[in-house]
Amino acid sequence: GAGVSQTPSNKVTEKGKYVELRCDPISGHTALYWYRQSLGQGPEFLIYFQGTGAADDSGLPNDRFFAVRPEGSVSTLKIQRTERGDSAVYLCASSPRSASTDTQYFGPGTRLTVL
């Protein structure tokens, strides 16, 4: 079946602009995760949803970052007033639930470049 998809694959924006990154999880997966990966580093957790609600948003770096999942499927990560330091690959993952035995399946990521 289809895996996790993310759009766009690449996004170039200017400092101060607003961007939205979209994630389509695997059908039926109730848990959805966002991670951010800077060059040369491992992915860092941002936020995770169980259904429509954000169960843990402790990884969001500041209030410029916000994510929604209104119908419990597609999620959008929103970044306001982008800064050059926001440049990274944003990864989305989904899993059937959020139990410890559930594998997280990752999408290919969106590469965000802030000029």
Place this chain on the structure above:
Amino acid sequence: DAKTTQPPSMDCAEGRAANLPCNHSTISGNEYVYWYRQIHSQGPQYIIHGLKNNETNEMASLIITEDRKSSTLILPHATLRDTAVYYCIALEYGNKLVFGAGTILRVKS
């Protein structure tokens, strides 16, 4: 979640077994050991996970020591396509994965 320690890089000859070690000396009884890998410019890919017993699937084997303080991921016949960064993660709950720097495995012909 417990911290894990991995060597920064390893080389392996094509066709030979690749043995990737991971130390997790502070792991708790409820934490699973997960392995993911990330091939260049792709999202992380799940490989295998285990709690106490050794595990095997179509991709790899996971050997966990009896005291659970360390583990080894074994790729039985490494190919050039196995060149990637391999992450060992100790995870209690199925929420946030905490990735370290991982091990860069280079498979050479």
